[in-house]
Structures are given as C-alpha cells and as structure tokens.
Amino acid sequence: MKKKCILYGNCQAIIYVYELLNNLPEFKKHYDLISYVNHDREQTKKLVNIDVDELKNCDVFIYQPLGESHGVYGTENLKSMLKDSCVKISFPYVYNSSFYTTYWEDASPRWTLQTLINCGWKNIMSLILEKRKIDEIINLYDNGLIDFYFEERMNVCMELLKEKDEICDIKVSDFILEHYKDKRLFVTQNHLTPYFNIWITNQILERLNIPLIPNEYSDTNILESNCVYDNYNVNFYNFSHDTSQIFNNKETKDKIISFYNHFKGANYNMNDLIINKIIDDPEKFIDMPF
Secondary structure (H helix, E strand, O other), X not given: OOEEEEEEEOHHHHHHHHHHHHOOHHHXXXXXXXXXXXXXXXXXXOOOOOOHHHHHHOOEEEEOOOOHHHHHHOHHHHXXXXXXXXXXXXXXXXXXXXXXOOOOOOOOOOOOHHHHHHOOOHHHHHHHHOOOOHHHHHHHHXXXXXXXXXXXXXXXXXXXXXXXXXXXXXXXXXXXXXXXXXXXOEOOOOOEOHHHHHHXXXXXXXXXOOOOXXXXXXXXXXXXXXXXXXXXXXXXHOOOOOOHHHEOHHHHHHHHHHXXXXXXXXXXXXXXXXXXXXXOOHHHHOXXXX
C-alpha cells in the first residue's frame, strides 16, 4: 500500500516540486502525492481548502513554514494535526529581489512601499518625487548614473533567508551564495530556475532515501521572466554564467517608463524611501504574487 505525502506551500512547492516528484517513477511507486496552497489571503480562521482527514493520516508532510499571522494556515497549527510517525520536511519560501535591476508588474494591488523599495525602485521614486521628467530619468539610466543599491538589497534578502533557514530542514542560503555567480538561480524574485528546483527536490528525496534526479545545469530555455539582465546587474555581479539570453536594457527602460506613468502622481514622503531590516512577518514584507 502506498504512503501518503502532502506538499504544503506556495508555487515553489505545489507546482515545481510537485511536478518533479509526481513525474518520478521511484517516488510514485511509494507515495500518493497531494498538494495544498498555503496562502489563502481571504480566510485565516477556517481551513477551507485543506482536507483535515488527509492531513491527519499523511505519512510525509513537506512544507514551507508560515507564521501565526496566517491563522489556521500557520505551520504550527497544521503540524499539531499530524500523527506522531509522520515524517516532516521543511524548506523556506525562497526570495531574492537583488539579482535583477528592477521588478515590476503593472499596478499590482499587492505592491507596498517597502516592496517597491525592495525591488529596486527607491531612487527612481526619489527622481519622480523631484518632478524629474521621464526623459531625464531614462538619460540617467543610459549613462549608468542610477544607483540600484544591489548590495544593500542582497544583504536584506539574505538576512531574511538565513532567518528562515534556521527553522527549516533544507537550508538554501549557502547554496545561493555558492552558486549565484556561475549559475542562474532565479527566474524572477521568487520563481526559481530548473536547476534550483531540482536541487531542492533532491534534498527531499535524499531524506526519503529515494534516488536523486540528475541535475545538469543549462543556461538555455529559462525564459519565463519579467526580470532581465542589463548593464547594471551584469556589471555589479560580474556573473560567470551566460547572461546573453535575457540581456535587454530596453526591457528595463520600458519597465521604468511603465513605473513612472503609474507613480508620477504619488505623494510618498522622501523620508520613507529607505530599505529597512525585514521585521514582523516576512511574508507581508515581501507580499508578492506567488
């Protein structure tokens, strides 16, 4: 009789890890796989999308931790329903906005001021508040005169991730720091490349004593992205992996123009345009589309 395995997380777990496990014959020989999304933003007092009986009877629970602010969807509440013999494997919500010059989705209602700053827009916003015209801003961009504060953003993102690693079985911070120069790891700020997804999945398989998935890195066919390489991030990070496939200064400039058109009437206070240490619930700080 097959054992029951539940995946509980965001798209990193319930789409990418799910597909890798579900297409692995050796895993499917031993487990039936179920997935539940962990970010129902509308309901925190009642489990409306999780079968509690499935949860109570599962043999393996693979999850991305959520704090108490997520109510009944918080990890500790769900773990309290698991049977004692259930094998629990955790990995963090992996997020890093610092590898790309900017990230922007037009008029997303979930963008907060701090999210915008975290995704590289602080100095563009300052220029908008100074009533600079878009042609002036693009000219500054073309001449390499805008500071996108990559180091500061990297430090903030890695600080958060290291804190998340502390409570997880699978730790990803060191892997990122070891490989980000020679391998593209992020497609967007929170969507991972196949190489990174397979690495996480192999960490799970290793804990279940199932043969690992071959994981040969390739720079090709990693196209799903609102994030591109341009003169700024390529020069700052000096990547050794191929950046030509998505190198596109025009794409970044188009994002700046779109951002300008949306925010040119905003009334932010200049004193608010600082990138802060991430505090409180990290999922709210980086409240990005999953």
